[in-house]
Amino acid sequence: MAFPRIRAVRAYVVRGGGADYHDQGDGHWIDDHIATPMSRYPEYRQSRQSFGINVLGTLVVEIEAADGTIGFAVTTGGEPAAYIVEKHLARFLEGRDPTEVEKIWDQMYFSTQYYGRKGLVVNAISGVDLALYDLLGKLRQEPVYALLGGKVRDELTFYATGARPDLAKQMGFIGGKMPLHHGPAEGEEGLRKNLDELATMRERCGDDFWLMFDCWMSLDLNYATKLAHKAHEYGLKWIEEALSPDDYWGYRDLKKNAPTGMLVTTGEHEATRWGFRMLLEMECCDIIQPDVGWCGGVTELIKIANLADSKGVLMIPHGSSVYSYHFVITRHNSPFAEFLMMAPKADEVAPMFHPQLIGEPVPVNGKLKLSDSPGFGVELNREVGLHRPYAR
Numbered sequence: 001m002a003f004p005r006i007r008a009v010r011a012y013v014v015r016g017g018g019a020d021y022h023d024q025g026d027g028h029w030i031d032d033h034i035a036t037p038m039s040r041y042p043e044y045r046q047s048r049q050s051f052g053i054n055v056l057g058t059l060v061v062e063i064e065a066a067d068g069t070i071g072f073a074v075t076t077g078g079e080p081a082a083y084i085v086e087k088h089l090a091r092f093l094e095g096r097d098p099t100e101v102e103k104i105w106d107q108m109y110f111s112t113q114y115y116g117r118k119g120l121v122v123n124a125i126s127g128v129d130l131a132l133y134d135l136l137g138k139l140r141q142e143p144v145y146a147l148l149g150g151k152v153r154d155e156l157t158f159y160a161t162g163a164r165p166d167l168a169k170q171m172g173f174i175g176g177k178m179p180l181h182h183g184p185a186e187g188e189e190g191l192r193k194n195l196d197e198l199a200t201m202r203e204r205c206g207d208d209f210w211l212m213f214d215c216w217m218s219l220d221l222n223y224a225t226k227l228a229h230k231a232h233e234y235g236l237k238w239i240e241e242a243l244s245p246d247d248y249w250g251y252r253d254l255k256k257n258a259p260t261g262m263l264v265t266t267g268e269h270e271a272t273r274w275g276f277r278m279l280l281e282m283e284c285c286d287i288i289q290p291d292v293g294w295c296g297g298v299t300e301l302i303k304i305a306n307l308a309d310s311k312g313v314l315m316i317p318h319g320s321s322v323y324s325y326h327f328v329i330t331r332h333n334s335p336f337a338e339f340l341m342m343a344p345k346a347d348e349v350a351p352m353f354h355p356q357l358i359g360e361p362v363p364v365n366g367k368l369k370l371s372d373s374p375g376f377g378v379e380l381n382r383e384v385g386l387h388r389p390y391a392r
């Protein structure tokens with residue numbers, strides 16, 4: 001079957017929420033004194049926006065085929081990523097057969113390797129790769145999960161990330177992952193406050209509900225080990241992203257030192273098969289958490305997930321809405337998924353990438369059946385103020 005060639009690639013920037021989910025208004029739980037690597041500076045402790053967590057904004061990539069079919073995706077990366085897509089990556093797609101997914105990925109990655117490999121450049125590559133999958137699904141009139149081998153279960157099961165695991169439990173989620181609020185610079189008092197919050201949630205949620213801490217790269221090995229042992233008393237299920245993503249040695253030691261039964265998880269700021277190979281071969285964690293919009297897209301996540309599978313390690317992607325849902329439903333080593341609570345008080349289920357996606361599905365009672373609409377099953381909301389800074 002012949003497909004129309006790719007006619008054009010376009011990269012837009014959008015501000016406010018959506019894929020840049022840290023770009024929220026005042027008073028949102030996601031910006032309320034959350035421990036980060038910048039918490040050692042008191043002036044950047046109260047708000048992550050104060051050090052620029054939302055400085056980039058959303059990247060929207062559109063890929064148009066010669067017959068007018070358009071695939072699109074949203075991720076983070078904003079204007080610098082839009083530059084990379086338009087000025088560098090577009091050449092590997094325009095005029096090409098959209099089924100050449102592997103070759104296009106390889107050319108995007110190796111042509112940018114001298115300044116890329118991780119971070120922003122791989123965000124940009126991921127955005128293009130996801131848009132290409134959306135286009136392929138639309139051209140084939142199939143959902144992306146069908147392109148990936150089909151569902152291994154009927155519905156997705158979710159845990160919730162947010163400040164209110166107690167409310168998440170009432171909403172039907174299987175667990176609640178809370179942000180850690182105080183880092184090592186806040187000393188013993190901060191540690192006690194962290195544990196008090198966990199104790200309160202354990203009290204409200206009962207013994208069997210999963211509770212996890214997301215440490216967002218904020219700790220050192222000593223603090224993380226101490227936190228893990230003290231939190232074990234309250235049945236913490238996992239300790240997430242405790243250390244810098246570059247500290248593979250620290251993760252290896254944390255996993256060795258963590259209490260029996262507590263899982264060590266990480267990987268949302270890791271990228272590509274090579275980064276995850278380090279995490280897996282050094283036995284750094286029990287669960288890897290790639291973000292499909294940041295780790296290299298679906299094409300790379302296939303390789304990462306297979307590596308994890310071969311080691312018996314679970315792969316529970318970070319956030320990323322429909323882009324991860326279509327993957328998770330096809331994998332035996334991804335038995336559940338993450339849902340980020342984007343309501344400012346984490347007191348109701350709201351679409352994760354609102355307002356950028358139209359038709360974005362959300363869990364009901366902690367479960368979701370994916371529709372069989374083509375591609376990722378969502379449309380781009382063109383009312384959000386798309387800006388194309390590097391139009392060619």
Ligand SMILES: C[C@H](O)[C@H](O)CC(=O)C(=O)O
Pocket residue numbers: 030034161178179214216268318319338340
């Ligand atoms: C809550 C975390 O600090 C972060 O905003 C989201 C995240 O790391 C996760 O969902 O995982």
Ligand SMILES: [Mg+2]
Pocket residue numbers: 214216240241268318
């Ligand atoms: Mg996290």
